[in-house]
Amino acid sequence: MPRQDQVLVEVDNLYKWFPVRRSFLETLLKGERLFVKAVDGISFSIKKREIYVLAGESGSGKTTTGKVLVGLEKPTRGRIVYDGADISSLSLKEWRRQGLRKKIQMIFQDPYESLNPRQRVLDIVAEPLIVNRVTRDKREIEERVLKILEEVKLTPATEFAYRYPHQLSGGQRQRVAIARAMVLDPEFVVADEPVSMLDASIRASILDLLMYFREHKNVTYLYITHDLATARYVGDRIAIMYLGKIVEKGSVEDVVTNPQHPYTQALVSSIPVPDPKYAREKKRIELKGEIPSPINPPKGCRLHPRCPFAMDICSREEPPEVEIKPGHTVSCWLYVKR
Amino acid sequence: MKTATILEVENLKVYYFTQRGVVRAVDDVSLEIDKGELVALVGESGSGKSTLAYAIMRMVPPPGRIVSGRIVLSGIDITSLSEEEVRKLRWSKVSMIFQGAMNSLNPVMRVGDQIAEVLLYHGAVYDVEEGRKIARELFKLVGLDPERVMSYPHELSGGQKQRVVIAMALALNPDLVIADEPTTGLDVTTQAKIMDTIRDIQRETGISVLLITHDLPLVAEVSDRVYVMYAGKIVETGDVDKIFYTPQHPYTKGLIGAVPSHIGPKKRLIALPGEPPDLRSPPPGCRFHPRCSYAMPICKRKEPPRTGTGPRDFVECWLYAGEEVKKVA
Ligand SMILES: Nc1ncnc2c1ncn2[C@@H]1O[C@H](COP(=O)(O)OP(=O)(O)OP(=O)(O)O)[C@@H](O)[C@H]1O
Ligand SMILES: Nc1ncnc2c1ncn2[C@@H]1O[C@H](COP(=O)(O)OP(=O)(O)OP(=O)(O)O)[C@@H](O)[C@H]1O
Ligand SMILES: [Mg+2]
Ligand SMILES: [Mg+2]
Numbered sequence: 001m002p003r004q005d006q007v008l009v010e011v012d013n014l015y016k017w018f019p020v021r022r023s024f025l026e027t028l029l030k031g032e033r034l035f036v037k038a039v040d041g042i043s044f045s046i047k048k049r050e051i052y053v054l055a056g057e058s059g060s061g062k063t064t065t066g067k068v069l070v071g072l073e074k075p076t077r078g079r080i081v082y083d084g085a086d087i088s089s090l091s092l093k094e095w096r097r098q099g100l101r102k103k104i105q106m107i108f109q110d111p112y113e114s115l116n117p118r119q120r121v122l123d124i125v126a127e128p129l130i131v132n133r134v135t136r137d138k139r140e141i142e143e144r145v146l147k148i149l150e151e152v153k154l155t156p157a158t159e160f161a162y163r164y165p166h167q168l169s170g171g172q173r174q175r176v177a178i179a180r181a182m183v184l185d186p187e188f189v190v191a192d193e194p195v196s197m198l199d200a201s202i203r204a205s206i207l208d209l210l211m212y213f214r215e216h217k218n219v220t221y222l223y224i225t226h227d228l229a230t231a232r233y234v235g236d237r238i239a240i241m242y243l244g245k246i247v248e249k250g251s252v253e254d255v256v257t258n259p260q261h262p263y264t265q266a267l268v269s270s271i272p273v274p275d276p277k278y279a280r281e282k283k284r285i286e287l288k289g290e291i292p293s294p295i296n297p298p299k300g301c302r303l304h305p306r307c308p309f310a311m312d313i314c315s316r317e318e319p320p321e322v323e324i325k326p327g328h329t330v331s332c333w334l335y336v337k338r
Numbered sequence: 339m340k341t342a343t344i345l346e347v348e349n350l351k352v353y354y355f356t357q358r359g360v361v362r363a364v365d366d367v368s369l370e371i372d373k374g375e376l377v378a379l380v381g382e383s384g385s386g387k388s389t390l391a392y393a394i395m396r397m398v399p400p401p402g403r404i405v406s407g408r409i410v411l412s413g414i415d416i417t418s419l420s421e422e423e424v425r426k427l428r429w430s431k432v433s434m435i436f437q438g439a440m441n442s443l444n445p446v447m448r449v450g451d452q453i454a455e456v457l458l459y460h461g462a463v464y465d466v467e468e469g470r471k472i473a474r475e476l477f478k479l480v481g482l483d484p485e486r487v488m489s490y491p492h493e494l495s496g497g498q499k500q501r502v503v504i505a506m507a508l509a510l511n512p513d514l515v516i517a518d519e520p521t522t523g524l525d526v527t528t529q530a531k532i533m534d535t536i537r538d539i540q541r542e543t544g545i546s547v548l549l550i551t552h553d554l555p556l557v558a559e560v561s562d563r564v565y566v567m568y569a570g571k572i573v574e575t576g577d578v579d580k581i582f583y584t585p586q587h588p589y590t591k592g593l594i595g596a597v598p599s600h601i602g603p604k605k606r607l608i609a610l611p612g613e614p615p616d617l618r619s620p621p622p623g624c625r626f627h628p629r630c631s632y633a634m635p636i637c638k639r640k641e642p643p644r645t646g647t648g649p650r651d652f653v654e655c656w657l658y659a660g661e662e663v664k665k666v667a
Contacts, residue, residue, distance in 0.1 A: 057525040169613050170383070199382040200554060204596045204609035226525065229555070229598040233607055256600050270530035272555035274597050276578045279559040287527060290495050 007081075008188060008220050009046040009069065014039055014078035016064050020295060037294050038064040040244035041078070046188075049214060051221045053231045053252060056241035057267070059291065062224045063109075065241075066190040069222060070106045071095050082188075102132050105181040109193035111173035115165040122161040125149065125179045132184065144183060152179045152209060171202040175209070182213055189213075192224045207234050229271055232256045237327075240264045243294055243302045250328035260330045262307050263287070301333065309334055343410075344513050344546045345371040345394065345432075350407030352386075352393045359618035363389040363402070365570040370650070371514065376540055376547045378557040378578075381567030382614055387550045388437055390567075391516045394548075395434050396424045412513050429460060433507040437518040437550075440499035443491040449502045450474070450487025456509050476505040481535050497528035504536065508545075518550040533560050554597050558582055563650075566590050569615050569625040576651040586653040588630045624656065632657055 017035035039061040046052040054062050067073040069080065071092070080088045087100065095101060105128075108114040115124055125145045128134075135141060142161075149157035152175040165173055174194060181189055191210060195203040211234070213219040225231050231238055235252040240261065248261040259265045262285065269284040287306040292298055298305050304314040313333050322335040352364035363386040371377045381387050392398045394409055396416055409417050412431055416424060436442070444452055453476060454469025463469045474484035480501045491499055500520060507515050517536060521529035537560050540547050549561060557564055557578070564581040566574045566589065574587040585591045592610040599605075612629040615621055621628050627637040637656050645658040 057527065171613055199552060199614070201382060201593055201596050201610040202613060204607040205611075207607070208609055229600040232600055232604060233598045253604070266527055268600060270526040271600055272526075272530075272553065272559040273601055274555040274558045274582060274594065274599050275601070276558045276582050278601060284530060286531070290497065290528075 005047040005050075007045045008048045008050075008083055009222070010079075010081040011045065011065075011069070012043050012079040012081070014042050014065070014068065014080065015076040016061070016068055016073060017076045034295050037244050037297060039068070040294075040297070042239070042241070042244075042246045044239050044246065044249060046220060046222060047236075048220055049218055050236045051210075051214065051223050051234050053223045053225060053235035053238040054241060055225055055228055055231055055238055055267075057226055057291065059243075059294065060241040061244045061294075062226075062241055063192055066106060066192050066222060066224050069188075070104050070190050071100060072106070102128075102134075102184045103187045104190075105184070105186040105188075106190040106192065107174075107177050107181045107194050110197055111170055111177050112165075112197070114177055115173060117165050119164070120161065121149070121154070121163050121165075121168075121176050124165075124176060125161075125183055128180060128184050134184065145179075148179045148183045151182070151212075152176075154179070170198050171206065174198060174206055178206075178209060178213075182217070182219075185217060186219065188220045188222075190222045190224065193226070194223075195230065196225065196227060203230070210234065228256050228268060240267070243291065243297050245302060246331065247303070248328075248330050254325075254328050260324060260328070260335070261332050262309050262334070263303050301331075342373045343370055344373050344375075344412055345369070345548070346408070346410040347390075347394070348408040348410075350390070350393060350409065351405040352389050352398055352402060353405050354389075354402040356401055356618075361402075361617045362570050362620065363617055364393060366407075367567075367570075367572050368644075369565055369572065369575070371546050371548060373513070373546055374540070374544045375562050376537065376549060376560060378549045378551060378561035378564045379567060380551055380554060380557050380564060382552055384614060384617065385567045386570045386617070387552075387567055388518055391434060391518050391548070391550055394514075394516060395428060395432060396421075397428075429456065429507075429512060430510040431512055432514045432516065433510065433512040434516040435503050435507045435518060435520050437522070439503045440496060443499060443502065445491050448488055448490060449494070449499075450477075450489075453487075453502070453506050453509055456506055460510055462510055472509070473505070476508060477501075479508065479539060480505045481531070495528075496524050497532060500524065500528075500532055501535070504532075504539075508539065512545065514546045514548065516548045516550065519552070520549070521556070522551075522553075529556075536560070554593055555599070566593075569620055570617055571625060571654065573626065573655065574651075574653045576648060580648070580651065586647060586658060587626075587655050588632050588657070589626050592629075624654075 016039040017037050020034040020036060054065060056062055068075050075088055079086060122145055126141050129141050146157040149160055154160040154175050195206050223234055232252050238252045238255050239246045240248045242263045248255055248264045259268045266285045266287045273279050289306055300316050301314040301319050304310045311333060319331045319333045321329050321331045323329050324335055347367060347369040350364055350367045354361040354363055367390060379387050393404055408415060450470050450473040453473040454466045457463045457469040457472055470487055473487045477484045477486055482501045521532050561578050563577050565572050568589050574590050585594055595608040596610055598607055610629055615625060623639050624637045624642050627633040634656060642654045642656045643659050644652045644654050646652050
């Protein structure tokens with residue numbers, strides 16, 4: 001058998017539904033319970049040392065997927081295999097016992113909200129070491145924190161260690177968040193929009209930093225973003241989400257420069273291009289109306305009410321996943337040969 | 339013949355006098371906008387974009403104040419007008435789509451009535467009923483279902499709320515609309531539709547627009563001319579093609595090199611070193627020098643002069659200063 005690249009994370013038909021809170025009377029009158037179908041049956045796999053991008057617009061289920069993968073949310077249904085072991089139904093205790101809290105980390109979007117304003121950088125970054133009982137030796141903790149601060153280029157580390165978050169710029173705060181995620185030498189990191197709150201001139205240096213940890217520490221990433229232009233610069237493969245489903249998967253270069261699903265085409269054609277002449281000629285593919293509620297997503301293909309190419313079947317049946325070239329798949333009736 | 343100038347800002351300084359020091363948010367800025375132009379003001383967070391916009395609206399919040407310079411709007415020098423005189427011009431000559439405005443609509447008032455109120459306040463209509471009628475027309479103009487005038491903000495999506503805010507800015511038919519980050523926080527597909535709407539209205543009505551944004555690609559898509567702001571100063575201006583294809587200032591070049599594109603060959607992204615300065619104590623000389631790979635000794639000592647690069651274009655950088663200027667300095 002040919003040797004395949006090793007898979008680190010495998011997600012198989014994953015669901016995450018959130019119950020909608022309703023009053024007793026509403027439940028009585030309307031009967032059935034309602035759910036926000038945030039993630040509604042998605043599958044993908046991430047290879048070791050890969051940067052896998054999960055992209056899509058607001059509310060498509062990206063963060064929810066990320067939270068399930070790091071154990072912050074329990075899946076409603078489906079399987080997650082991590083490094084060969086099924087971790088989908090582990091209790092918190094088991095999660096910790098297997099060392100997953102050390103191996104899997106998450107970096108959040110907002111460097112302003114994700115750091116405790118009353119803690120010094122030293123304490124923020126040391127927290128994972130203490131919570132996971134890596135060591136109690138104060139000297140060793142400080143040494144490890146200073147070392148990781150150097151690595152994320154918060155230098156001089158001895159100065160930054162004693163600052164509070166409000167004494168840092170947005171870019172520096174995101175470096176602290178990265179240091180905290182990396183201090184335990186994780187294998188797998190979910191980075192949820194790590195640069196979308198940052199200014200253009202400092203984004204590239206934060207992305208360089210994520211690359212550094214892949215090169216030197218073999219970190220594997222799930223990189224969550226709504227920004228396909230940036231995705232192209234960091235990612236290897238990508239999945240595009242719409243209303244809790246994956247509509248297209250493939251190498252980032254294929255999907256972003258040659259999108260096939262009507263939703264991906266609309267998304268890509270809406271991205272502003274830093275090239276005025278190209279921008280003036282550009283044709284956009286427009287979707288009708290607005291994104292429907294994930295409580296009652298449209299029947300059949302979820303895009304059909306907005307899709308410029310919708311056919312009869314699209315409103316009746318969910319499209320199958322079609323492989324249009326090796327590694328590039330689209331879930332759309334347009335590509336089903338009949 | 340030169341087309342009419344709608345806005346002229348000359349050597350404007352706007353400072354915030356805080357207890358922890360003077361923030362030189364807008365420091366010797368000059369800018370002009372012609373009738374029917376869509377001009378972009380692009381710069382990073384904290385560079386002074388909103389402050390400049392507040393000054394043009396004569397709404398600089400305390401402890402900020404216009405320190406010197408001139409703002410001429412449709413031929414009227416508004417810098418020295420009384421608050422009462424300014425109030426007559428605000429919304430009718432110049433209006434503003436405030437940063438984040440879609441999240442500060444009054445939650446307990448129908449959106450149509452919020453527009454009617456603006457109209458009523460300025461005496462543009464006699465009663466709410468007439469105001470609502472105009473609100474419906476405005477909704478059509480910005481691509482909203484006119485029936486939506488009866489909605490409350492929470493019943494609308496982010497994109498729809500932003501359209502309401504745009505309708506409000508257009509209510510009194512101003513010569514100039516300042517749009518401060520009008521699409522930030524919206525999805526790209528919504529953003530594209532909103533920008534189309536602004537562009538279409540601008541072309542149809544001949545209104546002038548000052549688009550404030552940190553999003554360089556967005557600027558490439560919609561603007562005629564561009565002002566690049568860095569740390570309280572305009573470092574470069576030119577028409578949109580010039581800024582993107584032949585940028586002069588190292589900061590503009592750096593920004594363009596740091597911005598990813600989803601088309602064309604994949605180039606390497608080059609990160610600009612460092613971060614923008616604190617405007618309470620900006621670096622001496624050129625404010626960009628600590629991050630600039632072309633910095634020369636003079637850049638650390640003296641502020642760069644303004645060098646013309648076209649009839650209306652300039653760059654403020656020692657690399658382009660004439661030899662005579664350098665010798666004197
Ligand atoms: N704890 C929760 N309870 C109920 N609904 C939730 C919860 N978390 C997320 N949702 C809903 O699930 C859907 C997907 O949300 P999610 O945050 O995963 O989207 P996203 O793709 O990350 O969006 P964004 O780009 O805005 O961050 C949304 O409709 C959201 O409102
Ligand atoms: N009310 C205020 N008091 C004191 N300083 C202020 C005040 N408002 C703004 N500043 C300071 O003035 C400078 C310019 O701020 P401004 O809001 O104009 O920037 P901006 O370019 O609009 O930024 P952003 O892209 O984040 O909106 C910043 O350093 C800011 O901290
Ligand atoms: Mg999210
Ligand atoms: Mg602003």
